[in-house]
Amino acid sequence: MYEYACPQCSRVTSLYWRNYAPPETATCEGCGESGAERKFSTFALHKTAATKMEELDPKYDKMVDEAFQNAPATSDPKHYLDKMASFDGLPDRSDS
Numbered sequence: 556m557y558e559y560a561c562p563q564c565s566r567v568t569s570l571y572w573r574n575y576a577p578p579e580t581a582t583c584e585g586c587g588e589s590g591a592e593r594k595f596s597t598f599a600l601h602k603t604a605a606t607k608m609e610e611l612d613p614k615y616d617k618m619v620d621e622a623f624q625n626a627p628a629t630s631d632p633k634h635y636l637d638k639m640a641s642f643d644g645l646p647d648r649s650d651s
């Protein structure tokens with residue numbers, strides 16, 4: 556089951572969808588607006604990790620962050636990013 560939030564009247568419309576890829580938008584039950592946007596419901600948590608990756612679920616990003624925090628510092632990409640950011644004299648990328 557997926558939930559869609561209507562931008563017009565803020566009503567949440569629930570939609571049962573058996574396929575793995577539900578539509579991004581649905582028709583609002585309240586005002587008929589067709590642009591109700593899909594929300595991540597609690598049911599989405601039961602989908603496979605692969606599906607979460609495909610949908611770029613924000614919860615997956617949090618899982619990745621936690622995995623980084625649990626990993627040794629030498630294998631943590633953020634560790635290298637911090638070291639790279641400490642270098643001086645690099646051109647400002649916003650100029651180019």
Ligand SMILES: [Zn+2]
Nearest residue numbers: 561564583586
């Ligand atoms: Zn509506």
